[in-house]
Amino acid sequence: MKTLALLLLGISIFGVSYKYNTQFLDWLRFQSLGTRDYIVEKLGLMFIDIPAHRILIGLFCMSFGLGSVVFLAFLPNLFPGLMFGALATVLGWKAPKPIVDWIYRRRVKKFVIQMVDALSLMSNGLKSGLSVVQSLGIVTQEMPNPIQQEFNLILSQNKLGVSLEEAFSALAVRVKSDDVQMFVTSVNILKETGGNLAETFDTIVTTIRDRIKVEQKIDALTSQGFMQGMFAMAIPPILGAFFYQTDPDYMRPLFTTVLGWIAVMSIIGLEVIGFFVIMKIVKIDV
Secondary structure: OHHHHHHHHHHHHHHHHHHOHHHHHHHHHHHHHHHHHHHHHHHHHOOOOOOHHHHHHHHHHHHHHHHHHHHHHHOOOHHHHHHHHHHHHHHHHHOHHHHHHHHHHHHHHHHHHHHHHHHHHHHHHHHOOOOHHHHHHHHHHHOOOOHHHHHHHHHHHHHOOOOHHHHHHHHHHHOOOHHHHHHHHHHHHHHHHOOOHHHHHHHHHHHHHHHHHHHHHHHHHHHHHHHHHHHHHHHHHHHHHHHHHHOHHHHOHHHHOHHHHHHHHHHHHHHHHHHHHHHHHHOOOO
16 A cells, blocks of 8 residues: 555656646756856955856755665655655755855955054055055055955956946955945045045045944844754754653654654744744844
8 A cells, every 4th residue: 555655656646747847847856057157246345266167066966866875874764755855855955045145144244343453554544645546455464354455346347447346346245244335435536536544544444334333233142042042943843852851652653654754844833933933033233
């Protein structure tokens, strides 16, 4: 009976796949190439050069490769293998984009923090009679990455004939931050209309410092709520492990029956939803 059910399931999957193979391949091509291009673009903004075909191979290895490994690990238990294999495939496919976004946000945050010292150096350079380009050169000599990379690119573009206004505007595209946008807009406006750039840089430094203080205070206030949420999420698996150790016969149906595996998947789904809800609550934009 079990063999017949598996045979019917296989025939059904084959029939659906054969009927909608064109649509499925188009969707898969859109998803793979879109994700690949997104990751390539984000990595390019961080001066990380990885060929697009390698990223595509990595995506397939992290998704279908990981899903296949998880499925094989659960054999001969077919039902949990299919569930967890499909879950691992989806997570492996979706995980690279948020990971790359997280790395990019860390880089932007580091750049904004470095702007405090960099703009102070540029302000002092302008007060001593240096030009904007010369002040940028001082920053590239004294400051580490990522601000050194970004300002070096501005200087290189300027040497190739690109105006400073266009180079600074490209910086605002690469480093998406309100503070960077404020800095770029101020420089471009003052270069056209005239004004004291040194005083403007000092004002921007003060604004960035105040923003960083507020963000750090908010992080300190929300960290307690985040930890409470993490402890609440840890209670179900801890209790499950405790009950399995104390009374394994009582807990064994949870991992040996179809209904039990459905309950486990539901618990995992609710845990994931709870995590994203907690992150949404504790995240406050300044």
